[in-house]
Amino acid sequence: MSVAIPAEDLRQGPNRAVIDRGAITHNARVLGGLLHEQTALMAVVKADGYGHGMLTAAQAALDGGATWLGAAHPASALALVRAGLDVPILTWLYDPTAVGELMVDVVGAGIDVSVGSPEALRVVADAARTAERRARIHLKVDTGMGRGGALPAAARALAAAARDDDHVNLVGIWTHLSTADDPTDPFLDRQVEAFDATVEAVTHEVGPVPLQHLANTAALIARPDLHRDIVRAGIGLYGYPPLPLPDGARLRPALTLTSSIAQVKEVPAGTPVGYGHTATTTVPTRLGLVPIGYADGLHRAASGRGRLVVRTRTGDDLVPQIGRISMDQIVVDLGPESTARVGDRVIVFGEAADAVLGDGQRVPTAADWAEAAGTIPYEVLTSVSVRVGRELRGEGA
Numbered sequence: 496m497s498v499a500i501p502a503e504d505l506r507q508g509p510n511r512a513v514i515d516r517g518a519i520t521h522n523a524r525v526l527g528g529l530l531h532e533q534t535a536l537m538a539v540v541k542a543d544g545y546g547h548g549m550l551t552a553a554q555a556a557l558d559g560g561a562t563w564l565g566a567a568h569p570a571s572a573l574a575l576v577r578a579g580l581d582v583p584i585l586t587w588l589y590d591p592t593a594v595g596e597l598m599v600d601v602v603g604a605g606i607d608v609s610v611g612s613p614e615a616l617r618v619v620a621d622a623a624r625t626a627e628r629r630a631r632i633h634l635k636v637d638t639g640m641g642r643g644g645a646l647p648a649a650a651r652a653l654a655a656a657a658r659d660d661d662h663v664n665l666v667g668i669w670t671h672l673s674t675a676d677d678p679t680d681p682f683l684d685r686q687v688e689a690f691d692a693t694v695e696a697v698t699h700e701v702g703p704v705p706l707q708h709l710a711n712t713a714a715l716i717a718r719p720d721l722h723r724d725i726v727r728a729g730i731g732l733y734g735y736p737p738l739p740l741p742d743g744a745r746l747r748p749a750l751t752l753t754s755s756i757a758q759v760k761e762v763p764a765g766t767p768v769g770y771g772h773t774a775t776t777t778v779p780t781r782l783g784l785v786p787i788g789y790a791d792g793l794h795r796a797a798s799g800r801g802r803l804v805v806r807t808r809t810g811d812d813l814v815p816q817i818g819r820i821s822m823d824q825i826v827v828d829l830g831p832e833s834t835a836r837v838g839d840r841v842i843v844f845g846e847a848a849d850a851v852l853g854d855g856q857r858v859p860t861a862a863d864w865a866e867a868a869g870t871i872p873y874e875v876l877t878s879v880s881v882r883v884g885r886e887l888r889g890e891g892a
């Protein structure tokens with residue numbers, strides 16, 4: 496039995512994830528502009544659109560020229576259809592023994608389903624029989640990620656089983672790259688070779704498969720030869736290219752995490768700050784309390800390494816976070832001369848076009864916080880927790 500927990504009203508919470516819908520549209524346009532004309536852009540909106548809100552991200556990306564949507568979970572894919580998004584959708588991650596009735600609805604809704612094992616083929620074919628609709632399947636090949644999908648040696652037999660089943664239609668063949676963000680790693684080409692050899696073997700067995708896809712954002716940027724029929728872009732849509740873009744192209748971070756100053760305190764040199772007193776002030780200064788912590792998505796591993804922008808009445812200040820990040824709060828060293836007051840807005844990361852900072856300074860990004868925490872922007876974005884209210888900005892908000 497599940498028990499309802501009274502939810503707090505997120506509008507009354509101190510923190511906001513401000514989603515710039517226009518940035519996602521812009522990013523889709525920029526990424527789409529790098530594709531061959533015949534290649535479709537799939538917007539990957541799994542994990543609630545990388546923390547931006549799945550429906551918001553999906554619609555914004557479609558407005559920017561994406562023509563496919565991708566979601567890991569079948570339930571997410573179904574939510575996209577039920578929200579009225581009428582484009583091809585692919586879903587790829589499910590336990591065939593547990594997916595049950597959901598797969599019937601998914602196939603019934605015309606959603607494309609990845610199949611990477613005989614068990615998956617069986618459950619999708621069964622669902623198609625019940626739904627009285629032929630399932631469109633994409634054969635997933637594990638060319639070196641070592642996660643889901645059929646190994647190349649098993650792919651041919653799986654394709655043959657699909658061909659022999661009247662309830663499924665093999666419309667795609669795909670794989671996922673493990674090192675596309677490191678162009679110096681030769682493993683990428685080994686995966687591509689394995690994929691191409693598998694496509695050839697499958698084609699020999701069952702005839703041409705209409706759609707091939709393997710590129711993520713990194714391969715979209717660095718390897719036009721891998722664009723094929725569809726490119727599955729996630730992180731780039733949200734403004735964080737894993738590799739440098741061609742000259743002139745720029746992506747915009749779409750999520751800005753904001754908070755405010757809840758208390759300002761003048762302290763002497765030698766003041767310890769936070770659990771474990773890992774930081775101690777070295778000069779008399781002003782400390783600012785910001786009511787955001789690791790339960791909101793700030794990684795504790797970034798303690799003492801991140802910086803934030805405080806928007807004071809006399810200007811914007813880039814200030815260091817000091818001491819340990821607590822569950823609900825952090826402390827910033829505002830500096831002895833700070834004019835910051837309680838209620839001043841704080842930008843934790845993201846974009847603020849109107850921010851005026853010192854020479855060489857800029858508003859921190861999710862990539863900066865990722866570096867501070869020893870992780871990747873993907874994790875920083877998807878860690879912004881449910882207790883942070885989402886607020887839409889930009890066209891269509």
Ligand SMILES: Cc1ncc(COP(=O)(O)O)c(C=O)c1O
Nearest residue numbers: 539671711712727728729730731
């Ligand atoms: C199967 C699949 N394709 C594409 C993507 C998009 O990758 P990226 O966000 O690096 O563009 C992901 C996300 O990790 C994924 O799981």
